[in-house]
Amino acid sequence: xxxxxxxxxxxxxxxxxxxxxxxxxxxxxxxxxxxxxxxxxxxxxxxxxxxxxxxxxxxxxxxxxxxxxxxxxxxxxxxxxxxxxxxxxxxxxxxxxxxxxxxxxxxxxxxxxxxxxxxxxxxxxxxxxxxxxxxxxxxxxxxxxxxxxxxxxxxxxxxxxxxxxxxxxxxxxxxxxxxxxxxxxxxxxxxxxxxxxxxxxxxxxxxxxxxxxxxxxxxxxxxxxxxxxxxxxxxxxxxxxxxxxxxxxxxxxxxxxxxxxxxxxxxxxxxxxxxxxxxxxxxxxxxxxxxxxxxxxxxxxxxxxxxxxxxxxxxxxxxxxxxxxxxxxxxxxxxxxxxxxxxxxxxxxxxxxxxxxxxxxxxxxxxxxxxxxxxxxxxxxxxxxxxxxxxxxxxxxxxxxxxxxxxxxxxxxxxxxxxxxxxxxxxxxxxxxxxxxxxxxxxxxxxxxxxxxxxxxxxxxxxxxxxxxxxxxxxxxxxxxxxxxxxxxxxxxxxxxxxxxxxxxxxxxxxxxxxxxxxxxxxxxxxxxxxxxxxxxxxxxxxxxxxxxxxxxxxxxxxxxxxxxxxxxxxxxxxxxxxxxxxxxxxxxxxxxxxxxxxxxxxxxxxxxxxxxxxxxxxxxxxxxxxxxxxxxxxxxxxxxxxxxxxxxxxxxxxxxxxxxxxxxxxxxxxxxxxxxxxxxxxxxxxxxxxxxxxxxxxxxxxxxxxxxxxxxxxxxxxxxxxxxxxxxxxxxxxxxx
Numbered sequence: 164x165x166x167x168x169x170x171x172x173x174x175x176x177x178x179x180x181x182x183x184x185x186x187x188x189x190x191x192x193x194x195x196x197x198x199x200x201x202x203x204x205x206x207x208x209x210x211x212x213x214x215x216x217x218x219x220x221x222x223x224x225x226x227x228x229x230x231x232x233x234x235x236x237x238x239x240x241x242x243x244x245x246x247x248x249x250x251x252x253x254x255x256x257x258x259x260x261x262x263x264x265x266x267x268x269x270x271x272x273x274x275x276x277x278x279x280x281x282x283x284x285x286x287x288x289x290x291x292x293x294x295x296x297x298x299x300x301x302x303x304x305x306x307x308x309x310x311x312x313x314x315x316x317x318x319x320x321x322x323x324x325x326x327x328x329x330x331x332x333x334x335x336x337x338x339x340x341x342x343x344x345x346x347x348x349x350x351x352x353x354x355x356x357x358x359x360x361x362x363x364x365x366x367x368x369x370x371x372x373x374x375x376x377x378x379x380x381x382x383x384x385x386x387x388x389x390x391x392x393x394x395x396x397x398x399x400x401x402x403x404x405x406x407x408x409x410x411x412x413x414x415x416x417x418x419x420x421x422x423x424x425x426x427x428x429x430x431x432x433x434x435x436x437x438x439x440x441x442x443x444x445x446x447x448x449x450x451x452x453x454x455x456x457x458x459x460x461x462x463x464x465x466x467x468x469x470x471x472x473x474x475x476x477x478x479x480x481x482x483x484x485x486x487x488x489x490x491x492x493x494x495x496x497x498x499x500x501x502x503x504x505x506x507x508x509x510x511x512x513x514x515x516x517x518x519x520x521x522x523x524x525x526x527x528x529x530x531x532x533x534x535x536x537x538x539x540x541x542x543x544x545x546x547x548x549x550x551x552x553x554x555x556x557x558x559x560x561x562x563x564x565x566x567x568x569x570x571x572x573x574x575x576x577x578x579x580x581x582x583x584x585x586x587x588x589x590x591x592x593x594x595x596x597x598x599x600x601x602x603x604x605x606x607x608x609x610x611x612x613x614x615x616x617x618x619x620x621x622x623x624x625x626x627x628x629x630x631x632x633x634x635x636x637x638x639x640x641x642x643x644x645x646x647x648x649x650x651x652x653x654x655x656x657x658x659x660x661x662x663x664x665x666x667x668x669x670x671x672x673x674x675x676x677x678x679x680x681x682x683x684x685x686x687x688x689x690x691x692x693x694x695x696x697x698x699x700x701x702x703x704x705x706x707x708x709x710x711x712x713x714x715x716x717x718x719x720x721x722x723x724x725x726x727x728x729x730x731x732x733x734x735x736x737x738x739x740x741x742x743x744x745x746x747x748x749x750x751x752x753x754x755x756x757x758x759x760x761x762x763x764x765x766x767x768x769x770x771x772x773x774x775x776x777x778x779x780x781x782x783x784x785x786x787x788x789x790x791x792x793x794x795x796x797x798x799x800x801x802x803x804x805x806x807x808x809x810x811x812x813x814x815x816x817x818x819x820x821x822x823x824x825x826x827x828x829x830x831x832x833x834x835x836x837x838x839x840x841x842x843x844x845x846x847x848x849x850x851x852x853x854x855x856x857x858x859x860x861x862x863x864x865x866x867x868x869x870x871x872x873x874x875x876x877x878x879x880x881x882x883x884x885x886x887x888x889x890x891x892x893x894x895x896x897x898x899x900x901x
Contacts, residue, residue, distance in 0.1 A: 199887060203669075203887040203888065204664075204666075207665050208658055208661035208662055209661070211657040211658060211660050213657065215654055215657020217653075218653055220650070220653075221297070222298065222644070223644050223646050223650075225297030225298075226297060228380070228643065229379065229380055230378065230379060230381070230385045231377065231378045231385060232376065232385040232390075232637065233374050233375065233376045233635055234374070234375040234376075234392060235367075235375075236372070236374075236629050237631075238265060238629055262366055263366075268399070270364055274392070275355040276355055278358060279354045279358060280351075281395060282391050285349070285353075291350060361377055362375070362392070363378070375389055375392045377389045378642060382637050382639075386637045386638070393634070396629060397631065412615065415618060418611055419612060426601070426605050429600045429605075433598060440590050440594075465569045468570075469566035472559065472562045472565075472567075473563050475559050475562075476559040476560055479552065479556040482556075486552055509547060509548055512544060513541065513544040513548065516544065520534060520538060523537065673854075674852055674853055674854055675853060677877075677888045679890070680888070681855070681875060681877070685855045685858050687872070687874075690876050691710060691714055692707060692711060692850060692878075693707075693712075693746065693878045694708055704882055707882065712746075716753040719731055719750070719845075722842065722843045728815040728819050729820050729842050731820060731844070731845060732823045732840060732844045733746070733747050733822055734844065734845075734846060734847065735828070736847060736853060738827050738830060739852070740847065740878055742879075744766075744770055747824045748764065748782065751764050751820070754822075761783070762820045763785065763814065763817075763818040763821045763822070764785075764824060765824065766784065767823070767825050768826065769786045783818075790810055791810060807839045807840075811839060828865055831865075834864060834865055834867075835866070838868075842871065843873045844868050844873065845876065846874075846876070847875070847876055848876070849878055850880035850881070850885070
């Protein structure tokens with residue numbers, strides 16, 4: 164009937180409508196399969212989520228409520244303004260590192276000891292022995308079991324062989340006594356540990372505000388501890404500032420005494436050196452150096468004036484040479500203080516006369532009287548400009564000679580001063596060295612003196628750089644347990660665990676539950692599903708049962724021979740079918756066509772209980788042993804194979820359909836014990852109990868049964884669960900719901 168059973172790879176692909184079309188190998192996300200998987204695992208996810216909520220509720224009911232009080236502290240830079248008014252040093256802006264350092268100070272054990280001493284928490288029995296919730300009790304129970312095991316696994320510390328004091332120890336103790344610390348854990352230490360465990364310190368955003376929170380089972384005590392932390396922190400700031408300032412003052416005074424002596428010695432050495440070498444200072448410089456500086460400055464100015472006068476004289480001489488060469492003189496340079504500046508008026512008159520002359524010549528010619536008058540005026544103006552140019556040239560020459568004489572005089576004076584009053588190079592170097600040493604000691608002394616003044620002012624103005632802006636109040640509502648958050652987390656974690664469990668259930672191999680799975684994963688034809696006894700009460704289950712029986716009957720009738728009867732072997736895959744004999748009898752009734760055809764049901768073993776009377780109306784039943792016994796009684800003694808052949812011929816000749824009800828295939832001792840009777844076979848597979856690989860392996864062990872296999876049927880199906888595995892809108896799903 165069918166091809167040999169093949170092992171098929173399970174992939175996430177879309178089902179094909181036709182079996183002969185093959186499978187689509189391209190990867191594709193089957194949304195329908197995912198929705199069906201979600202629908203199947205939804206009860207598990209909901210159960211886990213409800214379990215998570217229940218656990219959260221139990222934890223909430225078993226928890227001891229805690230109350231959190233918050234003290235808000237500002238790292239106030241403006242509060243140091245009073246100190247800044249009397250201090251030359253500006254107040255530094257706090258960086259992120261400085262704020263984090265302040266937070267660590269608040270969390271420190273030193274500040275915790277101050278709070279314990281302030282509030283006497285080491286004497287409060289309720290604080291030292293707080294009530295425990297369910298979580299704490301469970302942790303203690305676990306610790307009581309794990310701590311001894313951990314102690315057993317932890318090696319003992321090494322023990323010194325000579326524990327007594329040695330000679331070197333006694334010598335060291337005599338020379339410098341080693342301090343003895345008390346390492347015993349007291350109630351004060353336990354109070355500090357509890358205090359730090361319940362303390363929370365955080366920075367508000369990027370501001371300079373620090374929030375100090377404390378949680379306790381008593382709201383009043385929580386507020387007291389939070390306020391105690393604020394007061395202790397403020398006191399710590401004042402004490403630290405005074406202590407640092409006092410130590411700095413003592414150190415600065417010691418250094419000032421040393422610097423004062425060194426500064427006096429350096430100044431005295433400088434003055435003695437000047438007196439011995441007659442090095443007089445005027446306005447901070449030596450007298451010779453001041454004279455040389457003034458002469459050099461005047462010489463530079465004189466040289467610049469001389470160069471300017473020389474350039475002016477050269478320009479005038481060039482213009483005079485051009486004028487003597489009968490070239491037009493447009494302008495005469497003006498020398499301030501030497502020649503009157505009339506060249507601009509003469510130049511304009513000369514230019515206007517020239518333009519008028521050319522215009523009259525162009526119109527009337529050179530013989531015109533007006534042209535002759537203008538020509539004479541132009542000659543007069545040219546002579547006047549030439550005379551003015553000669554005067555300006557002579558004046559520029561005089562100015563140049565004066566500038567050169569002054570420059571030569573200053574240069575001679577500077578050379579005379581430099582050559583006659585030059586100090587010894589070694590003396591000048593030694594003088595500069597002594598001046599540098601004296602100035603350095605003086606500057607260092609002034610800096611230390613300013614720092615000492617600042618330190619003394621800080622001691623006189625003990626202002627803390629912190630300010631409590633929101634004192635802690637008694638909390639009204641508990642901060643823990645957070646009921647809504649715990650319920651949400653319980654619901655979320657429960658749902659997540661349920662989702663993971665459901666995903667794992669979907670990923671592991673699943674038993675056969677639908678006709679399409681049997682077709683795709685095993686490659687077998689399936690007539691349908693037979694509902695279990697509990698599902699036969701509704702009309703949909705009855706219709707499914709009737710439809711499946713009808714499909715089985717049609718498969719049998721399609722293989723019926725025209726002359727001889729058809730031998731049909733019906734075998735369950737495993738034991739455990741709830742209605743073992745109902746299917747063969749119902750199928751026999753359908754094949755008998757209300758008694759028009761003879762149908763025989765042969766049982767491999769006699770049924771242990773009576774068969775239903777309604778199923779025996781139109782069919783005949785017999786056990787295999789009785790049938791073989793009748794053949795042996797009516798025929799001569801022969802072999803078993805001859806008896807089976809005779810029985811087969813008689814059954815084919817006398818009955819249209821012979822249904823052989825076999826034992827389960829997985830329980831049969833032989834491979835194919837009734838191969839002689841197989842015209843076609845029907846396999847009964849229990850719904851939701853066997854994997855596809857189990858079906859394939861069982862058929863491989865029964866090759867004759869597998870070759871004659873016509874179709875299969877899924878029995879004892881739970882239709883309510885089966886709908887979760889069917890594609891929405893598929894023919895199979897519509898038939899079940901119908």
